[in-house]
Amino acid sequence: MSTPFPITDSPLVCWSCHERTIGTHFCSSCGKMLQVPEKSDYFAMFEIPRKLWIEMSGLEKKFLQLSWKLHPDNFVNASPEEREISLKRSSELNDAYRTLREPVGRVEYLLAIEGARVEGKSKQQAPPELLEEVFGLNESLDELREAKASGGDLGNLKERLTAAEKNFQDKLAEVDGELQNAAKEWDAAVDASADEAKRRIVMAKLNELLNRRSYIRNLVVNVEKELL
Amino acid sequence: MAYSEKVVDHYNNPRNVGSMPKEDPNVGTGLVGAPECGDVMKLQMKINPDTKIIEEAKFKTFGCGSAIASSSLATEWVKGKTVEEALAIKNTDIVRELSLPPVKIHCSVLAEDAIKAAIGDWKKKHGIEVPAHEKSSH
Numbered sequence: 001m002s003t004p005f006p007i008t009d010s011p012l013v014c015w016s017c018h019e020r021t022i023g024t025h026f027c028s029s030c031g032k033m034l035q036v037p038e039k040s041d042y043f044a045m046f047e048i049p050r051k052l053w054i055e056m057s058g059l060e061k062k063f064l065q066l067s068w069k070l071h072p073d074n075f076v077n078a079s080p081e082e083r084e085i086s087l088k089r090s091s092e093l094n095d096a097y098r099t100l101r102e103p104v105g106r107v108e109y110l111l112a113i114e115g116a117r118v119e120g121k122s123k124q125q126a127p128p129e130l131l132e133e134v135f136g137l138n139e140s141l142d143e144l145r146e147a148k149a150s151g152g153d154l155g156n157l158k159e160r161l162t163a164a165e166k167n168f169q170d171k172l173a174e175v176d177g178e179l180q181n182a183a184k185e186w187d188a189a190v191d192a193s194a195d196e197a198k199r200r201i202v203m204a205k206l207n208e209l210l211n212r213r214s215y216i217r218n219l220v221v222n223v224e225k226e227l228l
Numbered sequence: 229m230a231y232s233e234k235v236v237d238h239y240n241n242p243r244n245v246g247s248m249p250k251e252d253p254n255v256g257t258g259l260v261g262a263p264e265c266g267d268v269m270k271l272q273m274k275i276n277p278d279t280k281i282i283e284e285a286k287f288k289t290f291g292c293g294s295a296i297a298s299s300s301l302a303t304e305w306v307k308g309k310t311v312e313e314a315l316a317i318k319n320t321d322i323v324r325e326l327s328l329p330p331v332k333i334h335c336s337v338l339a340e341d342a343i344k345a346a347i348g349d350w351k352k353k354h355g356i357e358v359p360a361h362e363k364s365s366h
Contacts, residue, residue: 126261135259135268138290211263218266 015081025070025089033070036088041113042096050110051190052183054100063097104213107183107206116203117210126211134215140164141223148226161227168219175216179209231293232327238297243304246286248272256350258342262334267291269299271342273306273314275350280311287342294332298322298339311347315362 014021017030024047027034043050046062070093075086099105111117126134144161148154186202188194231239247270248255254274261268267290274284285303289296301322306314322328322336348358 126263128259131259131261131268134261135270135290138268214263214266215261215268
């Protein structure tokens with residue numbers, strides 16, 4: 001489901017004054033902190049559209065402001081309900097900031113709330129060519145590992161491992177570049193209020209790139225372990 | 229989180245590691261992956277075309293201990309079974325045998341997928357149609 005900007009996932013009726021409300025964190029009528037919506041939306045928490053390019057200094061500023069406003073210290077003398085809401089909102093704000101700050105985590109989160117990537121549930125598919133490639137790369141890494149274990153020519157080995165690491169790092173940089181381009185495509189689709197079908201196509205692309213990235217990321221980690 | 233004894237055993241002494249020639253008409257190859265964790269698993273079976281019995285099974289897995297144990301166990305289980313019997317192996321059987329925790333269930337799913345993919349590949353080589361429910365996608 002795509003949400004137009006501005007997004008308000010807040011409950012329609014305030015728990016305290018029972019008025020209809022349009023606030024994000026605080027009731028627009030009585031000013032009390034609103035209950036945490038059941039379905040979290042980190043973008044909505046920061047009142048930003050569901051786009052992948054986020055201006056970092058703006059995000060940080062907003063984070064600091066909100067942390068200050070929502071902080072449990074401000075509610076020491078408030079009702080138990082309010083104290084609990086403050087605690088919940090503060091911890092969710094921290095999660096939101098941590099997720100949105102990180103470019104890859106941000107894409108993962110966007111796909112999750114848009115229903116395009118359900119972790120652990122609907123299994124992700126990888127294209128056969130990618131599997132072949134990753135399997136082959138893993139096998140070559142394995143050969144190097146075995147040679148290392150059986151005390152091969154260490155100088156030569158180190159050279160080959162370093163070359164492998166460079167190769168994997170290059171691939172990672174490549175996929176990160178593609179991910180950035182796809183992110184731009186997503187933002188353009190949001191700006192143009194593109195229809196669901198168009199959005200699905202971009203999301204599928206993002207999803208595929210994330211999958212590819214996680215394989216390559218593993219290879220980088222594994223080859224780095226051997227170089228320690 | 230600690231691995232169960234059986235996982236550790238399969239991890240330390242994996243059964244049937246290796247590969248068989250992909251081009252052999254009697255060999256079915258299944259290559260599957262779990263992008264979420266970056267695991268890749270290759271499972272191969274040599275199937276007798278007359279008896280439809282799986283005579284040999286080999287695997288190679290790049291992944292965590294549970295993924296290795298799941299595929300190692302899968303090769304042990306399919307050996308000597310007919311194609312139909314092997315297709316009846318469910319990931320939940322693997323979970324039970326290895327006492328896999330919930331976060332590692334996807335490893336068993338991967339092994340079940342690999343069995344289906346390998347048999348699917350063999351069937352394709354022999355011009356046998358693969359019904360949709362036997363395809364390796366969940």
